[in-house]
Amino acid sequence: MPEIKKAAKAPKLADPVAATIDVASQQMIARAHELGVETIFDRAEQMKPCNIGIQGTCCKNCAMGPCRLPLPKAGIEGKDERKGLCGATANTIAARNFLRMIAAGAAAHSDHGRNVAEVFMSAARKETEAYKIKDTFKLRSVAEALGVDITVEVDGEVKARDIDEIAVETAEKALSEWGKPDGELIYAKRAPAPLYEKWKKAGVVPRNIDREIVESMHRTHMGVDQDYKNLMKQGTRAALADGWGGSMLATDMQDIIFGTPYPLQAEVNLGVMKADHVNIIIHGHEPVLSEMIVAVAQSQEMIDYAKSKGTKGIQLSGICCTANELLQRHGVPPAGTFLQQELAIITGACDAMVVDVQCVMQNLANVAKCFHTKLITTHPIAKMEQDNVIHIEFDEHHALEDAKKIVKMAIDNFENRGAEVMIPKQKATQIAGFGVESIQYHLGGTFRGSYYTLNDNIINGRIRGVAGVVGCNNARTRHNEAHIQVVKELIKNDVLVLTTGCNGIACAMEGLLTPEAAAVYCGPGLAEVCETVGIPPVLHMGSCVDNSRILLAATEMVKAGGLGNDISDLPAAGSAPEWMSEKAISIGQYFVASGVYTVFGLHLPVAGAPVFQDYLFNEFEKLYGGMWDLEADPIKHAQKMIAHIDKKRKALGIDKARDRVLMDMADRQALEA
Ligand code: SF4
Numbered sequence: 043m044p045e046i047k048k049a050a051k052a053p054k055l056a057d058p059v060a061a062t063i064d065v066a067s068q069q070m071i072a073r074a075h076e077l078g079v080e081t082i083f084d085r086a087e088q089m090k091p092c093n094i095g096i097q098g099t100c101c102k103n104c105a106m107g108p109c110r111l112p113l114p115k116a117g118i119e120g121k122d123e124r125k126g127l128c129g130a131t132a133n134t135i136a137a138r139n140f141l142r143m144i145a146a147g148a149a150a151h152s153d154h155g156r157n158v159a160e161v162f163m164s165a166a167r168k169e170t171e172a173y174k175i176k177d178t179f180k181l182r183s184v185a186e187a188l189g190v191d192i193t194v195e196v197d198g199e200v201k202a203r204d205i206d207e208i209a210v211e212t213a214e215k216a217l218s219e220w221g222k223p224d225g226e227l228i229y230a231k232r233a234p235a236p237l238y239e240k241w242k243k244a245g246v247v248p249r250n251i252d253r254e255i256v257e258s259m260h261r262t263h264m265g266v267d268q269d270y271k272n273l274m275k276q277g278t279r280a281a282l283a284d285g286w287g288g289s290m291l292a293t294d295m296q297d298i299i300f301g302t303p304y305p306l307q308a309e310v311n312l313g314v315m316k317a318d319h320v321n322i323i324i325h326g327h328e329p330v331l332s333e334m335i336v337a338v339a340q341s342q343e344m345i346d347y348a349k350s351k352g353t354k355g356i357q358l359s360g361i362c363c364t365a366n367e368l369l370q371r372h373g374v375p376p377a378g379t380f381l382q383q384e385l386a387i388i389t390g391a392c393d394a395m396v397v398d399v400q401c402v403m404q405n406l407a408n409v410a411k412c413f414h415t416k417l418i419t420t421h422p423i424a425k426m427e428q429d430n431v432i433h434i435e436f437d438e439h440h441a442l443e444d445a446k447k448i449v450k451m452a453i454d455n456f457e458n459r460g461a462e463v464m465i466p467k468q469k470a471t472q473i474a475g476f477g478v479e480s481i482q483y484h485l486g487g488t489f490r491g492s493y494y495t496l497n498d499n500i501i502n503g504r505i506r507g508v509a510g511v512v513g514c515n516n517a518r519t520r521h522n523e524a525h526i527q528v529v530k531e532l533i534k535n536d537v538l539v540l541t542t543g544c545n546g547i548a549c550a551m552e553g554l555l556t557p558e559a560a561a562v563y564c565g566p567g568l569a570e571v572c573e574t575v576g577i578p579p580v581l582h583m584g585s586c587v588d589n590s591r592i593l594l595a596a597t598e599m600v601k602a603g604g605l606g607n608d609i610s611d612l613p614a615a616g617s618a619p620e621w622m623s624e625k626a627i628s629i630g631q632y633f634v635a636s637g638v639y640t641v642f643g644l645h646l647p648v649a650g651a652p653v654f655q656d657y658l659f660n661e662f663e664k665l666y667g668g669m670w671d672l673e674a675d676p677i678k679h680a681q682k683m684i685a686h687i688d689k690k691r692k693a694l695g696i697d698k699a700r701d702r703v704l705m706d707m708a709d710r711q712a713l714e715a
């Protein structure tokens with residue numbers, strides 16, 4: 043009898059509407075199904091996460107494992123007897139895993155920072171034509187923060203020091219923060235003094251950036267640190283080395299060589315791509331190469347070349363944080379968030395996608411294979427195995443030549459486009475490019491040169507508090523839904539939102555990054571302030587490394603007075619509603635250790651170790667004033683943040699002031715002064 047073959051079961055595909063709230067993305071997911079192209083949304087349907095890994099209690103730190111310690115369905119009654127082969131408890135395993143996530147996240151941000159510092163050094167030494175010191179004002183302020191003299195005494199007279207000398211010494215000082223043999227991270231002292239003292243007392247002031255990451259890996263090796271509290275002491279130190287170290291240095295060095303961002307207008311979403319233009323999408327995190335691509339793509343030579351090939355010009359756009367970097371300095375429009383990277387290629391109109399590091403999905407290569415798109419990796423540490431991927435290794439010493447080669451390749455590829463291009467129409471307008479300096483300009487006191495007006499509006503209750511809402515997308519939840527619900531709930535309750543990363547892009551797509559959004563979505567107090575000052579209720583402060591800008595903005599609020607002596611006194615909270623990256627765990631930990639109550643969405647890999655979880659969620663507050671929390675429901679998530687903000691308002695004695703939300707003419711004039 044002939045063998046009867048069973049028809050292969052068709053793999054389950056994502057429901058576009060259930061997968062994302064964004065109409066453009068829904069269209070592209072449906073389009074992918076039509077064309078038979080698989081995306082992350084489909085794979086999320088076909089593969090479920092490991093039930094033990096998600097709880098944080100799977101250890102594979104030696105070859106006797108993996109040892110898997112799920113939480114019993116009934117919970118733990120009395121003593122927790124669970125242990126791995128070596129005897130590691132659930133707390134040890136979850137804490138080691140958590141620390142490794144922090145170390146990986148801190149490494150990613152900090153290695154990015156080191157690369158930028160090296161380019162800054164080349165620029166300071168004038169070894170490269172492509173990069174120059176662009177912002178000398180920022181250079182001087184960073185030099186001072188690093189303890190570099192910006193003045194010199196000549197014949198008893200104090201004079202401004204030569205800017206080139208300042209630049210070289212600042213670059214040297216910055217680079218030594220990664221591996222100096224003694225001392226402590228210089229930027230730790232940028233924090234409010236009481237916070238620095240807390241860190242000192244807890245023994246968590248970072249020594250140098252690399253050392254904290256190396257020690258984290260050592261401590262989590264089999265048979266080393268087996269005390270969850272001691273492990274998290276190192277977790278705190280490594281995370282602080284990221285937030286107040288590698289990330290902060292990355293932001294500062296980028297501002298010096300590429301310019302400090304100031305508010306500007308741009309568009310966002312897949313609709314920014316143009317059918318009659320060469321579309322180049324830059325994706326990843328380090329702006330070192332993409333800054334050059336912007337320069338080259340805007341050159342007349344390349345525009346003419348593109349036109350000679352029958353196109354109307356070159357349309358640059360971005361994905362993830364390279365997008366945010368170029369958005370905040372040049373107004374280059376983001377085409378989408380992390381979860382839209384495959385969809386941008388599925389438009390059929392992406393002539394080249396140029397990627398650097400972090401958050402770049404390997405499946406891009408498989409999607410690109412179905413279209414004409416050239417997928418170009420550029421970083422020596424980030425290649426892909428698929429044979430359709432082109433590697434053009436970027437080097438700051440021949441940066442412009444590399445950028446030209448890439449732009450030319452994209453232009454030449456235009457003629458290979460298939461007939462069926464489908465670019466969604468959806469796009470929105472946004473104002474982005476806020477930073478410590480521009481918030482001071484918009485919300486600072488004209489004469490006091492500080493965050494006086496912001497603080498005053500918090501004290502008088504027009505602004506209830508400030509929230510940092512940041513982070514990724516996660517294919518395990520509906521794309522952008524939690525981001526938008528959390529942020530809308532916050533601004534509805536008069537909480538000013540500072541955003542970075544993919545949350546910033548998501549908010550822009552929803553139209554929340556415009557001053558006009560204030561009248562539509564905000565409570566009366568916040569709306570009044572935004573309308574008077576002309577700012578959006580959600581301030582986009584840049585990329586993932588730019589979370590350091592939020593730390594410094596919080597520090598400026600403390601300095602401006604009236605809201606306590608430390609970041610933990612501020613009516614403020616942090617959030618990452620759709621996190622997925624290890625960098626998010628490092629960011630969460632440095633926010634917490636800086637005194638911020640920080641709520642994550644979805645789940646945290648600590649649920650399988652309830653004692654360790656309680657340490658993070660409750661005990662941490664006693665050490666640093668900040669603590670972790672978890673809430674998957676976006677409205678409850680925002681309400682928890684608001685409750686914390688109200689708790690801080692009460693402690694400051696400003697909880698009654700919220701009655702006074704209506705402005706009279708005198709208030710308005712005072713605000714405008
Ligand atoms: Fe198992 Fe211990 Fe090895 Fe981890 S370190 S895999 S718990 S034996």
Ligand code: MSK
Binds near residue numbers: 380512
């Ligand atoms: S890009 S780290 S998905 S925010 Fe910075 Fe977005 Fe998260 Fe990557």
